Amino acid sequence: MSVxxxxxxxxxxxxxxxxxxxxxFFYVCSIFVVAIIFFExxxxxxxxxxxxxxVILARVQKEWIRSLRGAAFLASIIFGTNILFRFIYAGxxxxxxxxxxxxxxxxxxxxxxxxxxxxxxxxxxxxxxxALEKSHIPYEFCFAFTTAVRFVPVLAEEAQTIxxxxxxxxxxxxxxxxxxxxxxxxxxxxxxxxSAIRRSLELAEAMEARAWGAIEKRxxxxxxxxxxxxxxxxxxxxxxxxxxxFVKIYVSVPTISNLLGF
Amino acid sequence: MxxxxxxxxxxxxxxxxxxxxxDVSFEIQKGEFVILTGPSGCGKTSLCRCLNGLxxxxxxGELKGKIVVNGLNVVDHPIHELAMCVGLxxxxxxxxxxxxxxxxxxxxxxxxLGIPRKEMRERVNWAMETAGIMDLAERAPHExxxxxxxxxxxxxxxxMNPEILVLDEPTSFLDPVGAKKxxxxxxxxxxxxxxxxxxxxxxxxxxxxxxxxxxVMDAGKIILDGEPREVLNSEKTRMxxxxxxxxxxLFQLLxxxxxxxxxxxxxxxxxMGELVxxxxxx
Numbered sequence: 001m002s003v004x005x006x007x008x009x010x011x012x013x014x015x016x017x018x019x020x021x022x023x024x025f026f027y028v029c030s031i032f033v034v035a036i037i038f039f040e041x042x043x044x045x046x047x048x049x050x051x052x053x054x055v056i057l058a059r060v061q062k063e064w065i066r067s068l069r070g071a072a073f074l075a076s077i078i079f080g081t082n083i084l085f086r087f088i089y090a091g092x093x094x095x096x097x098x099x100x101x102x103x104x105x106x107x108x109x110x111x112x113x114x115x116x117x118x119x120x121x122x123x124x125x126x127x128x129x130x131a132l133e134k135s136h137i138p139y140e141f142c143f144a145f146t147t148a149v150r151f152v153p154v155l156a157e158e159a160q161t162i163x164x165x166x167x168x169x170x171x172x173x174x175x176x177x178x179x180x181x182x183x184x185x186x187x188x189x190x191x192x193x194x195s196a197i198r199r200s201l202e203l204a205e206a207m208e209a210r211a212w213g214a215i216e217k218r219x220x221x222x223x224x225x226x227x228x229x230x231x232x233x234x235x236x237x238x239x240x241x242x243x244x245x246f247v248k249i250y251v252s253v254p255t256i257s258n259l260l261g262f
Numbered sequence: 263m264x265x266x267x268x269x270x271x272x273x274x275x276x277x278x279x280x281x282x283x284x285d286v287s288f289e290i291q292k293g294e295f296v297i298l299t300g301p302s303g304c305g306k307t308s309l310c311r312c313l314n315g316l317x318x319x320x321x322x323g324e325l326k327g328k329i330v331v332n333g334l335n336v337v338d339h340p341i342h343e344l345a346m347c348v349g350l351x352x353x354x355x356x357x358x359x360x361x362x363x364x365x366x367x368x369x370x371x372x373x374x375l376g377i378p379r380k381e382m383r384e385r386v387n388w389a390m391e392t393a394g395i396m397d398l399a400e401r402a403p404h405e406x407x408x409x410x411x412x413x414x415x416x417x418x419x420x421x422m423n424p425e426i427l428v429l430d431e432p433t434s435f436l437d438p439v440g441a442k443k444x445x446x447x448x449x450x451x452x453x454x455x456x457x458x459x460x461x462x463x464x465x466x467x468x469x470x471x472x473x474x475x476x477x478v479m480d481a482g483k484i485i486l487d488g489e490p491r492e493v494l495n496s497e498k499t500r501m502x503x504x505x506x507x508x509x510x511x512l513f514q515l516l517x518x519x520x521x522x523x524x525x526x527x528x529x530x531x532x533x534m535g536e537l538v539x540x541x542x543x544x
Contacts, residue, residue, distance in 0.1 A: 011400065125362050147360050150360060154404055203358070205316055208345070209352075209358075209419070210422065214343075215374070218376055
């Protein structure tokens, strides 16, 4: 769950929070592109460090660290498998450049997690829904999305209540082997699903009571307007892509082991 | 002026044997504060659903008789059209809020109606002000208490500016303090804006003071319909298990023993206090 904790939005205001989510997404894409085209450690390190000012500007350091900590497990698997395959491939020897390559792959993953976590930590689901709407995705889907986000904490709480109730009736969740433990969750899931269905019926009624589907073209309380900072971020993102591609084509990137003279 | 009129209304849910509403007829005047009460499963909620068209449009089933709300025959008009003149607040506050912030939720109905943004902003602010939730505007619904959530639900209905406000046991999930606040908001709307209120409620101790019309239902039928003091003092009401105000019951017991007498049956603690004080003096 800690990975998701690191992606949970918290309503604070900062220049980054104010940005248009569409532009932020574009920025994430630009980071993605550059992270994908490089296999060397140095440029990926630059990419990683490049994003830290954004984190500080958005004042989400704590959550950001948590998301990285959440990603640490996957990152270590990536590192481990890379080392292992290089080791086997090279005939059971390991060089410094192998370690560097594995680190680069790991750092690539971390840089991606970093950019995604900046996006999700600083974008309210409401704005995200609005951005989806503005991207000509049918309103029903955007509504389903924001409603799903809205009901995550409610369902989590309900699951906890059901778990407590079933435990009070003598259900032992932690008992038995792996398969048995999964089976133990059935008495939790069934009431949860039934109550979710009931809830959805009540929601549908409430939607009807508020004139759902009255007209084709509904309006929205909020609006997305491109401001100076948004244009700035567009320029930054484009610059990131251009510099990335330029370096990739015209500059031979030195590896750190070369620099250190291994 | 009659704003709600039902005549020989009978309704059966799909796949149900017995009708939920059985030959119901009543009239409600504009500006009234109506309390609808009766044992659980007596058809109160079904009657509410008839008022904004959830029955028959959403629930289908078989509807006989006539129900006219604000001049609109419910059967002939879609729910969203009726929703503009009848606002329905449900029992569970949690399941009627969709958005991730309070103000966005209050705006939801207006967005559906395609109200321009500037007007929407004004109406949203007005509704939040009226319900006393201005300070919660940016909060997420799941961070609020049940009472706050229910006030958000009322605000989001009021933003649509309905003539009639129907509330289906809005306080059953709340503590007495939260409930009292809700009733305060409702009676303010009724008095200052002349909104017709139809309130389903069991806690008559708290709400009897606001009502000027009480309807008692049982097994899909209307048993009593009239002036609050008369209905609440009736033997029939008490025998149905309706929780009449405790002071009314106390008055009945004292009157039986000829200890107290008054033409005006008390329904609030203050009235009873006055009566007792008078009796002690005499």
